[in-house]
Amino acid sequence: MLRTADEELTIDELAARAGVTVRTVRFYASRGLLPPPRLRGRVGLYGADHLARLDLIRELQNLGFTLTAIEGHLERIPDDAPPEELALQRALLAPWTSDQAEEIDREELDRRAGRALSDEETEQLLTLGILERITDGPDDNDEQRLRLTSSSMLNVGLQITELRLPREMLLQAKHIVEQHTSQMASELRELFAANVLRPYVERGRPESERERVRTAADQLRPLTIQVLVNGFQRAVNDVIRNHV
Template sequence: MTAILLRMTTDAGEMSLTVDELAARAGVTVRTVRFYGSKGLLPPPEIGPRRVGRYGAGHVARLALIEELQRQGMTLAAIERYLRQLPSDLSPHDLAIHRAVVASWAPDAVETLSLAELERRAGRALSERDMERLGAMGVLVADGEAEAFRVDSGLLRLGLELLDVPLSQEAILAARKVLLEHSRAAAHELARLFRGEVAERDNRDVRDLSAHMHPLVVQALLTTFQRSLREELSEWIRGSGAG
């Protein structure tokens, strides 16, 4: 486990992108990247040789989260408030998880991409095994055309992050089943609670409550889940004597 975490940290630290490469990786324009930077939503790049700005994995993950929040209809001011509430030490992987959960509140965001475009978004060549693993995670399915795929854009970045984690396809499928079952159970109970709160209110109040509750519930679920997972993994590592 320690080796996995070290590898993920090293990979994140080694990523170095120009603003053009960052924009291509995130599927946005360079102008959009610079705009977010000017608003303080995206941290400034590291300045390298010849004063060229270099961006890392944290910028990629944060930019993807910003884009997802904007697709949800949040204003720039609301996005800024949301980002300020996040813990300052979130890793790129943590940010990718936030984006995936935030995306789950929105209607399905499915794109049809060619293999070339998918690899451009990934910033790497994708092997047949990579594609099988992305399919097992529910990130993509073949579209029936030559090298075309229907891609869940909300899950794509997280799926790509997980490609290098040494888990079998069977373990990925089992983990996905566990997460779906428990998240649906939690959603059912939360919906039941909310229905009780809004039963006597008019439609406008219900919509307002829904809009305010979504980001709060997402953050609460993520914080609770991440804390519980760290505790479980720490106990496992201590019990197994892994170092």
């Protein structure tokens, strides 16, 4: 939520509003992640821009950015960037899926599957990358500690296991999908950056264009997914026709 630009907060009020400790605010400031406060006498006052930066830092942390990576990202944003510009940065970084990887045990996996899964079925889910085995903990029973990478894909994975396909085939299919989707994601991101983001930055991040950029980023997510699905379906149809 954006705040009014003339809002002034002490460091204690800033920390409380942002949901962090005063020590955390001071640490971020010492690393250059927050611009200096405005001084009134000997009291430092913070504003909506500082709150927006703290929101952005939290978003970057949730996305798995290291502190060094966060510093590198914020270095590219001017210290005097308004809260609206920082909100745009958050929108551009928003994940395309709400799925979060989570640690589960075999009992919870069986509960979500609706039945007790065999070791073979669990291995196939591991092969597909829907599950990952956690082996970095102190627990002696590490084989029971699993990471579910995508809860929305669990049902899809279970349906695939019922097909009893060879493991090598699944590995090759997974590699093909990951290779091409990663390449498409990288190329489409660069296309958007070259034609929308970089021109916006080069023009000095004009306020009049900010909402257009944010809207384009938001609306392109579902549109891109739909185009990719339809394009893949057409490509499969073409392959079938060419091999009849």
